[in-house]
Amino acid sequence: MPKDQYPMPEKTDIEAIARRKGSGRTRSWMVAIAVAVIAAGAWFWLAAGNETGAVRYTTLPATMEDIIVTVTATGTIEPVNTVEISSELSGTIRKVHADYNDLVEEGDVLAELDTDKLEANVEQARATLTAREASVIEAEATLREKKDAYDRAASLSAQGISSQETLLAARAAYERAQAALDTAKANIKVAEANLKLVQTDLEKACICSPIDGIVLDRAVEVGQIVAASLSAPVLFTLAEDLTRMDLTVDIDEADIGKVSVGNKATFTVEAYQGQTFSAEISQLRYAPETIEGVVTYKAILDVGNEDMLLRPGMTATADITVAELKDVLTIPNAALRFSPPVEDAAGSSGGGLLGMLLPNPPGRDSGATGAADTDGMRSIWILRDGQPAEVRIRTGATDGSRTQVVEGDLAEGDAVITDMETGT
Structure with a gap:
């Protein structure tokens, strides 16, 4: 077929197709440019916020102070002897x-019990004892009689007047009389014991x-x-005696190694708000007590109660002094929890186009206060020439608000950083 016989597209169709292809490429470039502009704007906004923000550090000086270390425990006030x-x-x-x-x-x-029956038992026992005493007298008289008869029979037998059988009968009667006397005396002891028993019961009727x-x-x-x-x-x-009381407290197993007999303590009770009382540890018991998996040990504290303010059963919270350090270098405990912001080593912006356009923004805090290392040293920060400087120290005892500095490049008066703020 001749070329001129093929249908040719109209000019208007070719121009429309060209316009559609061009508009697609234009739209993609516009989206990319918009994303880049937004990302760059966000980064510059963050950067500007941090660059224009003024960092203010809160500091407290390292000071020479006394450190009093205490162990807190709760317990109950009871009489010394109940x-x-x-x-x-x-x-x-x-x-x-x-x-x-x-x-x-x-x-x-x-208090007294009804004693009518007991008193009757006592009278009966006394009467029995009297009868037993009379039996002894009777047995003694019989013994004397039989002895005289035996003596006469022995004399007559020696003279050949009385027979041998008569002598033997007289001697047997004498021996039986002697045995009867022994029995009567034993019965007296039994009667005396019974009398003591019922008298004791009568005395016990008095409570x-x-x-x-x-x-x-x-x-x-x-x-x-x-x-x-x-x-x-x-x-x-x-x-x-309520003028002397015992305070029995439960000491946690983590603290039991710190306390010892003779440690002084102060305690409070709910009945007298704001008033403290003195005590001293007199006993530490070895027997453990486990409640819901928590192991504690009993400590007994002596308490004076001359004013009779304390009553049995009161709940008390005691602060036991386990160590006193005089004039040592100390820092506030907040300094041990402070760490200046550091850049996140792994990055936080992710990858891709946004990651390339938006690197780690300044001021991102990913640092944390570190614990003591194997040598017992830890870091704190002080302000030198307006800039934070890291100092390694070894800490000692603490009273809950300040901690002793045992070793490190720190001197009295150094400004120890406890917090920071970023202004606008």
């Missing part, structure tokens, strides 16, 4: 002589105070029936 009084006998309470908070002395009657002290609790009323058993009920609870 006595629980029960009844050894069963019976009915006839009288109650003591009540709550009564001061009592050793031997004072607190008396074994100590000088104060009545903390009373659990008995007139007419109450008391049943003595292996677990007899407690009728009275006495405290020996």
Whole structure:
């Protein structure tokens, strides 16, 4: 077919196709330029914010101070000696002589049981003893009689007047009389023991105070029936002396190695806000106590209570002094937690076009305060000529707010950095 017979595209169609291809390339370049402009603007905005921001450091001086190291523990105040009084006998309470908070002395009657039956038992035992004593007198008279008969029979037998059988019978009667006297004497001892037993029961009917002290609790009323058993009920609870108290606290296993007998302490109770009391450790017990996986040890502290302000059962929080350091170089504990911002070594902007256009922005804080190294040294920062400078130090004891500096290039008065702010 001749060329002129093929249909030729119209000029307007070719121009439209060209325009579409050109517009696609133009649109791609426009998107790329827009992304670049946005990324660059973001980076310059961050950079400008950090360059124009003024860094202000908060500092405190290293000072020579006293460090008092304490261990905190909680516990309960209790009397030094508490006595629980029960009844050894069963019976009915006839009288109650003591009540709550009564001061009592050793031997004072607190309560009495009904003693009618006990008194009757005592009278019976005394009558039995009297009868046994009479039996001894009778046995002694019989013994004398039999001895005289035996002596006469022996004399007559020696003279040939009495037979040998008569002599033997007289001697047997004498020996039986002697045995009867021994039995009567033994019966006296039995009767005396029985009398002492019932008299002891009668004395125990008086429920008396074994100590000088104060009545903390009373659990008995007139007419109450008391049943003595292996677990007899407690009728009275006495405290020996409330002017001296014990504070029993639980010390964590992490702190038990720091405390020792003789350590001084102060403590507070909820009843007297703002008031502190003095105490001293008198005993550290070896037996552990484990509650919900936490191991603690009991410490007993002596407490003076001359003003009678403290009461049994009060909850106390004690601060036990375990070390006192005089005039040592110290820094605030906040300095040990401070670390200036550092660049993230791995980068935080990612890869790709945004990563190339937006490198790590200045001021990004990825640093952290490091712990002590194997030599026990750690870093702090001080302000020298307006710039932070790292100083390696070895720390010692702390009281919770300041820490002792044992070793390091630090002097009294150095401005130790504790915090920083970036302004606009």
